[in-house]
Amino acid sequence: MATSCFADRLAKHVPLSDAEKKALTRLEENPRKVRRGAMIQRVNEMVTELFVLREGRVMSFVILPDGSRQILRVYFPGDFIGSASTIYSRAPESLVALSDAIICPFDKHALRRLLEEYPRVAALLFLLSNAERVALTDRLASLGRTSAKARVASFLLDIFDRLRVTDDSITDSFDLKLTQEEIGDAIGLTSVHVNRMIRQMEQEGLISRANGRITLRDMARLEEIGHYTNRHKDMDLDWLPGME
Amino acid sequence: MATSCFADRLAKHVPLSDAEKKALTRLEENPRKVRRGAMIQRVNEMVTELFVLREGRVMSFVILPDGSRQILRVYFPGDFIGSASTIYSRAPESLVALSDAIICPFDKHALRRLLEEYPRVAALLFLLSNAERVALTDRLASLGRTSAKARVASFLLDIFDRLRVTDDSITDSFDLKLTQEEIGDAIGLTSVHVNRMIRQMEQEGLISRANGRITLRDMARLEEIGHYTNRHKDMDLDWLPGME
DNA sequence: CGATTCCTTGACAGGCATCAAGAAACGTGG
DNA sequence: CCACGTTTCTTGATGCCTGTCAAGGAATCG
Numbered sequence: 001m002a003t004s005c006f007a008d009r010l011a012k013h014v015p016l017s018d019a020e021k022k023a024l025t026r027l028e029e030n031p032r033k034v035r036r037g038a039m040i041q042r043v044n045e046m047v048t049e050l051f052v053l054r055e056g057r058v059m060s061f062v063i064l065p066d067g068s069r070q071i072l073r074v075y076f077p078g079d080f081i082g083s084a085s086t087i088y089s090r091a092p093e094s095l096v097a098l099s100d101a102i103i104c105p106f107d108k109h110a111l112r113r114l115l116e117e118y119p120r121v122a123a124l125l126f127l128l129s130n131a132e133r134v135a136l137t138d139r140l141a142s143l144g145r146t147s148a149k150a151r152v153a154s155f156l157l158d159i160f161d162r163l164r165v166t167d168d169s170i171t172d173s174f175d176l177k178l179t180q181e182e183i184g185d186a187i188g189l190t191s192v193h194v195n196r197m198i199r200q201m202e203q204e205g206l207i208s209r210a211n212g213r214i215t216l217r218d219m220a221r222l223e224e225i226g227h228y229t230n231r232h233k234d235m236d237l238d239w240l241p242g243m244e
Numbered sequence: 245m246a247t248s249c250f251a252d253r254l255a256k257h258v259p260l261s262d263a264e265k266k267a268l269t270r271l272e273e274n275p276r277k278v279r280r281g282a283m284i285q286r287v288n289e290m291v292t293e294l295f296v297l298r299e300g301r302v303m304s305f306v307i308l309p310d311g312s313r314q315i316l317r318v319y320f321p322g323d324f325i326g327s328a329s330t331i332y333s334r335a336p337e338s339l340v341a342l343s344d345a346i347i348c349p350f351d352k353h354a355l356r357r358l359l360e361e362y363p364r365v366a367a368l369l370f371l372l373s374n375a376e377r378v379a380l381t382d383r384l385a386s387l388g389r390t391s392a393k394a395r396v397a398s399f400l401l402d403i404f405d406r407l408r409v410t411d412d413s414i415t416d417s418f419d420l421k422l423t424q425e426e427i428g429d430a431i432g433l434t435s436v437h438v439n440r441m442i443r444q445m446e447q448e449g450l451i452s453r454a455n456g457r458i459t460l461r462d463m464a465r466l467e468e469i470g471h472y473t474n475r476h477k478d479m480d481l482d483w484l485p486g487m488e
Numbered sequence: 489c490g491a492t493t494c495c496t497t498g499a500c501a502g503g504c505a506t507c508a509a510g511a512a513a514c515g516t517g518g
Numbered sequence: 519c520c521a522c523g524t525t526t527c528t529t530g531a532t533g534c535c536t537g538t539c540a541a542g543g544a545a546t547c548g
Contacts, residue, residue, distance in 0.1 A: 064385065064471050068389045069389070070384060070385035070388045070389045072384060073381075083374045084374055084381070086370070086374050087372070087479055088478050088480060089478055089479075089480035090478055092378050092381070092475070093381065112367075112483055112484065115367040115370070116363060119359060119363040119366055120360075122359065123356075123359040123360075125370055126359070126370040129374060130327045130328055130331050131331045134331075134332070134337075136384065137328070137336070138336075140314060140316060140383060141308065141316070143388050143432060144314045144387050144429075144431070145313070145432060146308065147536095148536065179493085179494065180495070188387060190536075190537055191494085192496085192536090192538080193537070195497085196497090196536090227309055229336075231336070234332050234334055235333075236331070236332060239352045239356055241359060391503080392503075392504065423525085423527090424526075424527070433504075433505090434504075436507095439526095439527065439529085440528090443528080443529095455513090
């Protein structure tokens with residue numbers, strides 16, 4: 001059976017039945033290519049669609065009245081995007097493609113049917129949205145209580161570990177594919193200061209860079225500096241409803 | 245039928261069947277009193293329990309290695325607490341009672357049965373956890389991109405609007421029941437600077453205070469200063485699975 | 489290969505933290 | 519119900535971390 005990106009991702013956490021996989025695959029029936037920089041969803045627009053990201057990278061963000069931007073989340077292939085708009089009729093955040101990407105839009109009502117017919121999938125979605133919640137609180141603590149250097153360190157580690165979930169070939173380096181301005185907008189700094197911190201970490205041998213690729217040279221110290229915890233190691237979904 | 249605090253809360257969003265209400269009520273079968281300051285859950289502890297808060301106030305937080313604290317969320321009666329630990333075996337955050345409180349602990353497995361038997365409730369929980377997600381991203385933008393004064397303003401408005409969801413008698417004033425240090429720990433400031441901002445807002449006639457009670461005197465300007473959006477107005481759960 | 493975006497670096501400024509200390513409010517036990 | 523210890527609030531002085539402004543260089547894109 002051809003399974004979807006999203007089904008594969010969920011199946012990494014708990015075994016899924018064929019029927020469940022098939023239902024998840026149906027969410028991805030309408031893939032759509034979008035170009036780097038394309039606006040997928042605009043804040044305050046009426047929304048009836050959600051997305052699964054199949055390829056590329058997408059970010060969610062808000063723009064404040066003074067023009068500054070806060071990036072809320074960076075999404076990778078297999079991620080479920082737009083859950084925020086399940087509960088609001090108007091989008092609370094904008095979505096833009098960070099690279100050329102393939103997104104699979106589906107209607108709220110398709111999600112409704114899925115939740116209705118596959119309670120186990122509903123439970124799983126609930127749990128994964130709680131995992132994302134924890135990711136957000138981690139960054140909240142980072143912004144609220146740590147230095148610029150710590151924020152950069154934990155941000156790099158976070159992206160690194162998230163990429164590694166779906167790509168086993170990654171060992172110590174990865175393509176960040178974010179400008180320093182975007183990094184700053186994600187962790188509450190200016191691009192200028194992000195640059196200073198990255199440069200400093202490079203000089204100290206914590207990381208190195210080569211044409212857009214970041215290599216983590218001293219992960220232990222990076223984790224210490226960033227007060228970073230890898231949350232992916234400690235997941236426990238065994239108590240979920242069993243497969244029939 | 246005696247309904248629970250939690251069922252009442254959920255029923256504000258969508259009508260619930262009697263069976264659903266009864267199932268939710270069962271989650272609150274074991275109320276437990278806790279004193280102000282009591283630790284309900286310690287970070288990194290093994291967790292198998294979740295909670296419904298019936299009375300009083302509770303906060304979740306983390307302590308960083310340098311001793312600083314980030315308050316992640318303040319909870320009010322009817323809130324579902326500890327969803328973070330649905331997916332992790334060890335608690336990612338600590339829980340402490342901010343006032344004398346009544347909490348209703350229940351086991352992960354009780355939640356499992358609920359999700360299994362009442363898919364509509366599962367869907368509802370999923371949606372509400374997405375609403376909390378949005379609340380967190382709002383605060384993320386606040387910490388990342390706004391001034392101290394803006395953070396205080398939006399924090400006060402947020403607490404105010406959340407209290408009003410369950411208490412219709414509130415018009416323009418409320419008991420904050422948080423020290424200035426706690427406010428600071430929630431919005432990434434020191435207690436000293438929180439004090440300066442509150443004092444300034446008081447002088448400007450934006451708020452006033454009397455024995456622990458805050459009165460919002462100019463809500464329009466507060467919303468403008470804090471770049472605040474009331475999210476409670478725009479909820480739309482009509483597309484949820486229908487009641488049988 | 490020209491134009492635009494992105495990176496890099498320096499000088500300077502400002503917002504918020506830190507430290508400190510007294511006043512006020514609160515809680516608790518006698 | 520008062521007295522006393524503790525917590526919380528308040529205010530000032532000082533300093534640092536990060537922002538702002540600016541400008542040249544590098545890289546990327548069409």
